[in-house]
Amino acid sequence: MQPLELSAVDLVAALRQGDVTAVQCATAFLDRIEATNPAINAFLHVDREAALSRAADIDARRRAGKPVGPLAGLPVALKDVLCTADMPTTCASKMLAGYRPPYDADVVARLRRADAVFVGKTNMDEFAMGGSNENSAFGPVHNPWDHSRAPGGSSGGSAACVAADMAPVAIGSDTGGSIRQPAGLCGITGLKPTYGRVSRRGLIAFASSLDQIGPMARSAADCALVMETIAGHDPGDSTSLTTEVPRYTDLLDKPLTGVRIGRVPEHFAAGLDPEVAKGVEEAFAVLKAAGATVHDVRLPHAKYGIPTYYLIAPCEASSNLARYDGAHYGHRETAPAGGHRETAPAGGHRETALAARAAGAAAGFESPLVEMYCRSRAEGFGPEVKRRIMLGTYALSAGYYDAYYAKALRVRRLIRQDYLDAFQTVDLIGGPVSATPAFKLGEKTDDPLAMYLVDLYTVGTNLAGVGGISFPCGFTKSGLPIGFQLQAPPLAEPLLLQAADRFQRLTDWHRRRPKAAGEGRA
Amino acid sequence: MGTESRTSAAARPLSSADVAKVASLARLALGDAELARMTGELSKIVGFVSMLGEVDTSATAPLAHPLDTQNVFRDDVPAESLTTAQALQSAPRHDGECFLVPAVLGDSGAA
Numbered sequence: 001m002q003p004l005e006l007s008a009v010d011l012v013a014a015l016r017q018g019d020v021t022a023v024q025c026a027t028a029f030l031d032r033i034e035a036t037n038p039a040i041n042a043f044l045h046v047d048r049e050a051a052l053s054r055a056a057d058i059d060a061r062r063r064a065g066k067p068v069g070p071l072a073g074l075p076v077a078l079k080d081v082l083c084t085a086d087m088p089t090t091c092a093s094k095m096l097a098g099y100r101p102p103y104d105a106d107v108v109a110r111l112r113r114a115d116a117v118f119v120g121k122t123n124m125d126e127f128a129m130g131g132s133n134e135n136s137a138f139g140p141v142h143n144p145w146d147h148s149r150a151p152g153g154s155s156g157g158s159a160a161c162v163a164a165d166m167a168p169v170a171i172g173s174d175t176g177g178s179i180r181q182p183a184g185l186c187g188i189t190g191l192k193p194t195y196g197r198v199s200r201r202g203l204i205a206f207a208s209s210l211d212q213i214g215p216m217a218r219s220a221a222d223c224a225l226v227m228e229t230i231a232g233h234d235p236g237d238s239t240s241l242t243t244e245v246p247r248y249t250d251l252l253d254k255p256l257t258g259v260r261i262g263r264v265p266e267h268f269a270a271g272l273d274p275e276v277a278k279g280v281e282e283a284f285a286v287l288k289a290a291g292a293t294v295h296d297v298r299l300p301h302a303k304y305g306i307p308t309y310y311l312i313a314p315c316e317a318s319s320n321l322a323r324y325d326g327a328h329y330g331h332r333e334t335a336p337a338g339g340h341r342e343t344a345p346a347g348g349h350r351e352t353a354l355a356a357r358a359a360g361a362a363a364g365f366e367s368p369l370v371e372m373y374c375r376s377r378a379e380g381f382g383p384e385v386k387r388r389i390m391l392g393t394y395a396l397s398a399g400y401y402d403a404y405y406a407k408a409l410r411v412r413r414l415i416r417q418d419y420l421d422a423f424q425t426v427d428l429i430g431g432p433v434s435a436t437p438a439f440k441l442g443e444k445t446d447d448p449l450a451m452y453l454v455d456l457y458t459v460g461t462n463l464a465g466v467g468g469i470s471f472p473c474g475f476t477k478s479g480l481p482i483g484f485q486l487q488a489p490p491l492a493e494p495l496l497l498q499a500a501d502r503f504q505r506l507t508d509w510h511r512r513r514p515k516a517a518g519e520g521r522a
Numbered sequence: 523m524g525t526e527s528r529t530s531a532a533a534r535p536l537s538s539a540d541v542a543k544v545a546s547l548a549r550l551a552l553g554d555a556e557l558a559r560m561t562g563e564l565s566k567i568v569g570f571v572s573m574l575g576e577v578d579t580s581a582t583a584p585l586a587h588p589l590d591t592q593n594v595f596r597d598d599v600p601a602e603s604l605t606t607a608q609a610l611q612s613a614p615r616h617d618g619e620c621f622l623v624p625a626v627l628g629d630s631g632a633a
Binding site for chain 1: 540570579583586
């Protein structure tokens with residue numbers, strides 16, 4: 001019995017039945033991580049001892065007949081954007097290198113109560129800003145299907161670790177596609193729930209009106225299992241919904257008869273890779289054969305999704321990232337590179353403090369404190385993060401706010417209305433999740449705008465606040481995964497999961513795996 | 523001075539003076555080379571997002587947030603929070619009670 005080969009659903013059952021112990025299970029995945037991570041770089045932090053100790057505790061409680069949680073013994077990887085009190089949380093940034101939060105994210109606390117075993121924190125684009133996991137301060141992640149290619153982003157580490165069997169389940173976050181796009185490029189299943197379905201408390205904020213946490217796994221059934229634990233109201237997140245959480249796993253096995261799926265003709269414009277287009281059309285055919293009907297539907301403002309997103313998200317980020325200033329935690333730098341000009345300890349040396357003030361003023365800063373802010377941030381943040389903070393600050397500044405930020409908010413309403421109108425005539429909207437399969441590392445890093453366009457098919461979901469799931473629907477001739485996306489009205493996660501699950505009962509793309517550790521499929 | 527002039531003003535490329543001002547607002551110390559590169563990149567991105575000017579939004583209110591929720595309150599009851607030690611645990615400099623930072627005030631002529 002090979003834990004690495006089982007789905008999360010089967011693994012949890014095997015653990016419950018005693019076919020495998022939590023320690024055996026954790027050991028198998030930790031060994032796999034040790035063997036594979038050097039080539040993939042999916043993990044930023046692994047705590048083998050803590051994971052094994054936790055697993056041993058769960059085994060002991062089970063043996064003693066004590067109650068254990070619904071996910072007892074299931075290994076889970078966490079994107080390093082989620083606060084964990086017992087593991088570093090870096091957001092793949094120098095700004096938070098080594099940082100240990102004083103509390104757990106709500107999702108982390110829920111998974112702990114469910115007795116999941118955390119195997120580590122996964123690599124990501126810095127502060128969740130990116131579509132390729134090349135913006136990490138700790139090196140890029142390599143796509144397990146072809147190590148010279150990107151896994152997508154920003155949850156690239158989470159996607160890669162599931163694709164490479166380093167964990168059966170990973171948690172990611174999605175602001176403009178950061179769960180769905182890497183899931184698509186890595187051949188796995190990823191769900192971005194309706195905004196507010198999962199608490200954002202302890203999710204290090206990028207864009208608060210767009211961010212959502214979600215599961216990434218090999219199948220919709222596995223995602224459904226995890227959703228039952230992580231979804232639900234949290235009084236600590238004022239944007240979290242009070243709507244009851246359905247039993248997603250019980251609702252999976254339903255036929256698709258009569259389900260109306262929208263197909264957006266504009267999605268198939270020039271720029272969509274022909275192999276991806278073919279894979280997506282074949283997916284529509286499978287869904288039709290399963291009893292669904294496919295209808296043309298329009299999202300008239302879809303082409304404004306990217307500019308709208310790349311105004312709103314950076315504006316919100318410029319506010320959310322203002323807290324990283326070197327004062328209370330994180331990277332602090334008080335002097336220019338090579339110099340050292342720290343404030344004197346409290347109670348002493350007025351002359352030193354005055355000299356510091358003068359030097360700071362000479363360097364053009366209002367005060368030594370402001371100099372500290374400016375230098376800490378300049379050193380702590382990578383180029384993409386700085387770019388987005390600058391863009392957001394500009395678009396919010398006096399004189400530009402109306403033309404940029406407020407304008408984007410108006411277009412956002414139109415984009416949301418497009419979705420609500422479309423969902424009057426269809427139950428789901430299907431289509432590509434990415435215009436291309438996984439691209440080469442370094443291919444888009446010279447052109448920020450080209451990188452922004454990888455979010456083409458995914459930003460609308462976040463702007464509208466609705467749910468979306470992506471799953472594999474085929475492979476290119478060169479063996480790269482092709483992803484298919486379904487989007488649904490607010491709180492229609494059961495339908496999203498059902499449709500994806502039905503697709504996965506009729507196909508086996510989601511069961512394919514890259515070649516053994518150290519090799520990508522040719 | 524209505525939004526008209528601002529829209530046309532906004533469409534012009536950014537100067538490095540504009541970018542330097544934004545950097546100061548954003549509390550980012552940019553070196554000269556970085557400033558030059560950032561000016562080019564931001565100009566390009568701002569030019570791209572300016573396509574939103576094509577969209578007629580005269581009858582559309584802004585949507586800041588996808589949920590219809592209004593103010594969400596909780597009862598004003600004290601609850602457990604971080605201890606001082608927890609709050610200071612990641613401080614770059616502290617004295618056991620407070621965070622220590624460089625001088626806050628500029629030229630205040632304090633005694």
